Amino acid sequence: MVEPDASGTRRNRRSTSEDDVLLDRELADLPPDLRWREWMLRVEAVIFAAAEPVSREALARVVGRDCSIDLLIDDLQEELRDRPYEIVFVAGGWQHRSRSAYASAIRASQAPTRVGAPALSDFEAMVLMAIAYFQPITRGDLSKIFGKEVSRDTIASLRNANFLASGPRSPTPGAPYTYVTTKQFLSAFGMQTLRDLPDIEALEDAGLLSRKGMQEESVGAAEGEEE
Incomplete structure (x- = not known):
């Protein structure tokens, strides 16, 4: 089993080398x-x-x-x-x-287009926003922000969309994983870096974003999804 793998690796390296030679830069x-x-x-x-x-x-x-x-x-x-x-x-x-x-x-x-960002529920979008601003953040901390449990299914949905990745382990008891956003998140929302996120303090000062507000909105989103 080792020899074919090694041979395949050598062929791939040789192919890459040939491409380098054939392309006149x-x-x-x-x-x-x-x-x-x-x-x-x-x-x-x-x-x-x-x-x-x-x-x-x-x-x-x-x-x-x-x-x-x-x-x-x-x-x-x-x-x-x-x-x-x-x-x-x-x-x-x-x-x-x-x-x-x-x-x-x-x-x-109605022409077929390139695959875009997957559709998110209102609650998933709010969880993603919270992670973007407060990363690295644990699922437990997210649950505190929203005043309700953020399920593993919600996190899995955002991970499957390639918007989330595992961050460093939290120094809190049990050392739970934290979550961070990915390059796909930046690409999907047209940002170069996380510095392009609207200033959170300005949003809070303007009354457009707050942890309490996210809690209230999450309750409304959850009720709407249940209906």
């Missing part, structure tokens, strides 16, 4: 303007084909060593200025997205 034979254009096309192709935001490191594998990824992206974004889609930076990488102005047209067409 530097394009030294091309004049500068054509070289830049080819790099732009490569980067756009990679972003378009990717199922998730593409990191700077990934894009650097298809362009020359002295190529500025940021300037390249700037030129691509300028080219797409009048198009119904754009390249945006979310969750630590770049991604193709339809512009929000065309969302109603896309829905009206």
Whole structure:
């Protein structure tokens, strides 16, 4: 059993090495303007084909060593200025997205689209919001915030949506797991980092968010789901 696995690993490594050789990153034979254009096309192709935001490191594998990824992206974004889609930076990488102005047209067409973020119940959305603001946080602490038990099923639903991951163990008795949000959470909600979350103190000062408010809303959401 070991030999086939080892052989397969060697074949994969050899294939990767061959790809490196076949792809001319530097394009030294091309004049500068054509070289830049080819790099732009490569980067756009990679972003378009990717199922998730593409990191700077990934894009650097298809362009020359002295190529500025940021300037390249700037030129691509300028080219797409009048198009119904754009390249945006979310969750630590770049991604193709339809512009929000065309969302109603896309829905009206009823054409199959790329898989979007899974639908969440009102209560699941509030639990996710609480985790985003107070992470790393345990299920027990979430239950205290909402004044009712946050079930394992709720956590499992958010994990299955790839919005949650396990964080460090809590220093409290029993060392329960904590939960943190993922890059998929950032991508689904169009954020680059958690710093893009609305300032929680400002929301509390404006009366738009509070732990007490979340408790009251969670009760209403639970009653609505039961009906």
